[in-house]
Amino acid sequence: EVVTRHAMIQGFGEEEIEELSVFSLYIGVDFSKIAASAIIMSTIGAITDVAISITSPMREIYNHNPLIRRKELFTSGFSIVKDILGTNTNTLFFAFFGGYMALLLWFKDLSYSVGEIINSKVFSAEMISIFCAGIGIALIIPITSWINAYYLIKKREKSHES
Known part of the structure; x- marks a missing residue:
């Protein structure tokens, strides 16, 4: 919510107001929370996609080489990341x-300048969403690789103890 307030992307942009002008917006909803929720949901989607893309191949590497060391498995996770x-x-x-795409075509038809496009609320909100997803991806890569390597090796150690 802090990001949406400081970026001033809560509510609707000029481009959306025309479409929504026939509706009452007095419905008791905090639109800054909706904007924050949209950013969080898109970030979670990107993080989940990357996490699964890392864990599945790491598990396959472990299954084909069950004696692999934790550090080697972790390093393999980073090698996978380079590809994905x-x-x-x-x-x-x-x-x-x-x-x-429709909005970008509309911007073109209305002869918006690059500055107007970049400063529009809709464009800014999407850029912030992409930026947050990118940060989430960058953070989840080492975390997922480490947790998965730790889990798989710990599982092997427990199975050898019993």
Whole structure:
């Protein structure tokens, strides 16, 4: 919510007001919380996608080499990340572009300048969402690799004890 208030992206942008002008907006909803929720949900989606993309191959590496050491498994997790990071960046970009293609065409038809587009509330909100998802991805990579390596090796150690 702090981000949405400081970025002033709560509520609706000019582009959305025209479509919503026939509706009453006095429904007792805090639109800054809705904006924050949208950012959180998109970030969680990106984080989940990356986490699964890391854990599945790490488990396969472990299954094919059950005597692998934790550090080697962790390093393998980072090797996997190098391959998937580019595709996840493309996914974020194309998700934005695909979701807002009509709006971008509208900006073009109305001859918005680059400055007007960048300063629009709708564009700023989406950029903040992409930025937060990118930060989430960058943070989840080492965390997922470490937790998964720790879990798989710990599981092996427990099975050898019993």
